[in-house]
Amino acid sequence: MLEYFSKELEFFPVQKLIVVGLGQLGLPVAKYVKEHGFDTYGYDINQKAMQSAESKYGIKPATNFGDFDVLIICVSTHRPDDMFSPQVEGLMSVVEKISREAKTGALISIESTIPKGTSKRVFEKLDHRLHVVHAPHRWYALEEDIHGVNQLRIIGGVSRCCLQHGLNFYDGRLLDKEDKAVTMMPNASSSPSSSPSSSTMVDNSLSVATTLEAKSKTKTSSSITTKLNKKRSLGIPMHPVSSVEVAELTKIIENAHRYLQIAFAEELYLYCKSNGISFPELRESLNTKWNVEILEPRDGIGGHCLPKDTKMFINSSNTIKSKILQAAMEIDEDYRAYRAQLDEKKRLCSFNDKPIA
Numbered sequence: 001m002l003e004y005f006s007k008e009l010e011f012f013p014v015q016k017l018i019v020v021g022l023g024q025l026g027l028p029v030a031k032y033v034k035e036h037g038f039d040t041y042g043y044d045i046n047q048k049a050m051q052s053a054e055s056k057y058g059i060k061p062a063t064n065f066g067d068f069d070v071l072i073i074c075v076s077t078h079r080p081d082d083m084f085s086p087q088v089e090g091l092m093s094v095v096e097k098i099s100r101e102a103k104t105g106a107l108i109s110i111e112s113t114i115p116k117g118t119s120k121r122v123f124e125k126l127d128h129r130l131h132v133v134h135a136p137h138r139w140y141a142l143e144e145d146i147h148g149v150n151q152l153r154i155i156g157g158v159s160r161c162c163l164q165h166g167l168n169f170y171d172g173r174l175l176d177k178e179d180k181a182v183t184m185m186p187n188a189s190s191s192p193s194s195s196p197s198s199s200t201m202v203d204n205s206l207s208v209a210t211t212l213e214a215k216s217k218t219k220t221s222s223s224i225t226t227k228l229n230k231k232r233s234l235g236i237p238m239h240p241v242s243s244v245e246v247a248e249l250t251k252i253i254e255n256a257h258r259y260l261q262i263a264f265a266e267e268l269y270l271y272c273k274s275n276g277i278s279f280p281e282l283r284e285s286l287n288t289k290w291n292v293e294i295l296e297p298r299d300g301i302g303g304h305c306l307p308k309d310t311k312m313f314i315n316s317s318n319t320i321k322s323k324i325l326q327a328a329m330e331i332d333e334d335y336r337a338y339r340a341q342l343d344e345k346k347r348l349c350s351f352n353d354k355p356i357a
């Protein structure tokens with residue numbers, strides 16, 4: 001199987017590429033892509049972000065989306081006035097512009113975190129003219145060296161053809177029939193425009209290549225990338241999944257899982273406070289067991305990823321809604337209220353301690 005994957009395949013040469021959204025995530029993505037030899041452009045509604053990308057890493061500013069082979073979307077997906085609430089209007093406005101300007105057959109990769117169903121909405125908005133994949137990011141600012149741009153990621157396409165293009169771009173491989181996928185031969189048409197019916201049809205029977213490497217328990221990229229076809233790709237190890245919804249859900253559920261772990265730590269902390277137990281000691285004691293890892297609750301669950309993504313997951317179903325996550329959100333509110341009370345007490349104490357002038 002690996003021999004098949006390592007063959008040079010000619011059908012999707014990528015030259016010109018644009019990263020849309022040059023914030024915390026988009027900037028390192030653009031830098032990485034440029035370092036891998038692609039002609040890299042950037043676009044952001046914030047002029048400062050564009051200027052910073054240009055001055056720091058030589059990312060060329062673009063105002064029009066025509067003429068790009070790949071468009072990587074890294075725009076924010078939360079409400080501008082409330083980072084805990086999901087919102088994809090900004091992303092959809094970018095897609096409208098892409099729909100008007102981008103060339104037929106280009107690849108759009110959505111790396112932003114998005115609610116289930118968004119990738120197919122994007123594909124519809126583009127009139128099925130472009131290939132759409134979702135390759136959600138796991139970038140972590142505090143450990144960029146090990147959890148940066150090049151780490152094992154999930155990829156799903158709105159159709160088999162889209163996934164072929166995306167996988168080929170990221171790690172240089174293609175799906176193969178040994179893995180029960182319908183094989184896309186290198187000389188077969190891969191352009192949505194040349195074969196609209198094949199590109200618009202989402203093949204749910206696809207069973208994708210779950211490679212030996214992607215199954216690796218270590219989840220480190222180094223051993224994997226050596227086997228990938230770096231010459232025509234970004235050299236990022238990808239784990240392809242059979243539907244784009246699985247890719248969308250994987251990202252938001254992995255963050256919901258993290259949310260749950262922190263909420264449990266918050267609850268234990270509150271339990272300890274009301275029962276006269278030392279939380280640090282209890283935590284240390286619990287973590288001596290091989291399969292237990294109690295986190296620190298710190299300042300509560302913040303940032304623009306965990307709360308927003310957890311809400312995306314809760315809202316992803318009209319029928320069964322996660323009860324455990326709704327309870328976790330209540331616990332986080334209680335914990336924050338407790339912390340706010342403590343802070344207020346400290347503030348008053350320090351105010352009372354001040355010498356009278």
Ligand SMILES: NC(=O)c1ccc[n+]([C@@H]2O[C@H](COP(=O)([O-])OP(=O)(O)OC[C@H]3O[C@@H](n4cnc5c(N)ncnc54)[C@H](O)[C@@H]3O)[C@@H](O)[C@H]2O)c1
Nearest residue numbers: 021022023024025044045046049075076077090112113137
């Ligand atoms: N930062 C992380 O650690 C991280 C990790 C994984 C996933 N993500 C996801 O990546 C996405 C981006 O996150 P971020 O941290 O980079 O956010 P950010 O706020 O730092 O950057 C987003 C950028 O997108 C730009 N933007 C917003 N709307 C736009 C539009 N309509 N057109 C062009 N540009 C637009 C903003 O000006 C900003 O520069 C989010 O979906 C987030 O959940 C972030």
